[in-house]
Amino acid sequence: xxxxxxxxxxxxxxxxxxxxxxxxxxxxxxxxxxxxxxxxxxxxxxxxxxxxxxxxxxxxxxxxxxxxxxxxxxxxxxxxxxxxxxxxxxxxxxxxxxxxxxxxxxxxxxxxxxxxxxxxxxxxxxxxxxxxxxxxxxxxxxxxxxxxxxxxxxxxxxxxxxxxxxxxxxxxxxxxxxxxxxxxxxxxxxxxxxxxxxxxxxxxxxxxxxxxxxxxxxxxxxxxxxxxxxxxxxxxxxxxxxxxxxxxxxxxxxxxxxxxxxxxxxxxxxxxxxxxxxxxxxxxxx
Numbered sequence: 001x002x003x004x005x006x007x008x009x010x011x012x013x014x015x016x017x018x019x020x021x022x023x024x025x026x027x028x029x030x031x032x033x034x035x036x037x038x039x040x041x042x043x044x045x046x047x048x049x050x051x052x053x054x055x056x057x058x059x060x061x062x063x064x065x066x067x068x069x070x071x072x073x074x075x076x077x078x079x080x081x082x083x084x085x086x087x088x089x090x091x092x093x094x095x096x097x098x099x100x101x102x103x104x105x106x107x108x109x110x111x112x113x114x115x116x117x118x119x120x121x122x123x124x125x126x127x128x129x130x131x132x133x134x135x136x137x138x139x140x141x142x143x144x145x146x147x148x149x150x151x152x153x154x155x156x157x158x159x160x161x162x163x164x165x166x167x168x169x170x171x172x173x174x175x176x177x178x179x180x181x182x183x184x185x186x187x188x189x190x191x192x193x194x195x196x197x198x199x200x201x202x203x204x205x206x207x208x209x210x211x212x213x214x215x216x217x218x219x220x221x222x223x224x225x226x227x228x229x230x231x232x233x234x235x236x237x238x239x240x241x242x243x244x245x246x247x248x249x250x251x252x253x254x255x256x257x258x259x260x261x262x263x264x265x266x267x268x269x270x271x272x273x274x275x276x277x278x279x280x281x282x283x284x285x286x
Contacts, residue, residue, distance in 0.1 A: 002028040005090035006070045010035040012092040026101040033058040067165040081154040097179035113170040114151040117177035122238040136183040141243035147259035169275040173261045
């Protein structure tokens with residue numbers, strides 16, 4: 001079983017080397033698309049791709065970001081995969097708690113996609129009042145409050161169409177969630193740049209809506225207490241009482257109820273019908 005990672009990068013040189021180093025413990029190859037970074041990411045990716053054959057630099061994409069740009073990379077490299085291999089959406093600010101290879105090897109053979117339990121780290125008061133430059137390794141408090149697909153199994157008839165975030169013919173989710181640490185908010189300057197980038201570099205206003213929210217709305221949509229201090233409000237500093245800092249990384253009891261994809265037999269039938277028709281008549285066109 002091989003694991004191939006699809007990674008998109010935009011100005012994340014402060015964490016990118018550690019993410020790649022961590023993923024190389026379980027991934028066979030990491031294929032990287034840079035979305036026109038200007039912080040040294042491009043030069044770094046070029047360097048490591050020349051040094052390690054497991055790193056493949058797809059190139060620089062200068063257009064607006066969409067989640068579907070990973071489909072371009074998949075189409076260019078799907079020929080390297082065998083039936084039963086896994087593809088991973090590897091975000092450039094995520095480091096896995098569980099070893100994905102061990103996790104995937106333990107799944108029932110009928111499972112064809114896996115969602116994550118994202119332990120998302122946030123800035124706290126100590127990160128902005130110490131007067132010392134901080135980085136993501138100084139973050140200590142998180143909330144397990146999000147889940148998305150991170151892995152899908154490759155099939156002989158995998159169909160991933162342009163403008164779609166995932167293949168259409170994945171049907172059976174894993175019962176469990178693979179755990180990861182998400183360092184999307186690492187310091188005040190990085191947060192400002194992240195939000196500005198997402199406001200200016202997307203075609204779809206619904207993409208990154210959680211980042212684009214201003215002021216109190218940003219806190220409200222996450223269920224966090226709204227700070228009285230406007231400086232904390234602007235810096236997105238979250239109260240300790242809203243977060244956890246245990247090193248056990250326990251998935252909350254309610255998490256599966258909220259994020260598990262329950263089988264909808266009508267939708268499942270529709271997707272299987274679309275898959276059949278597409279493979280019968282249109283597969284040669286992509």
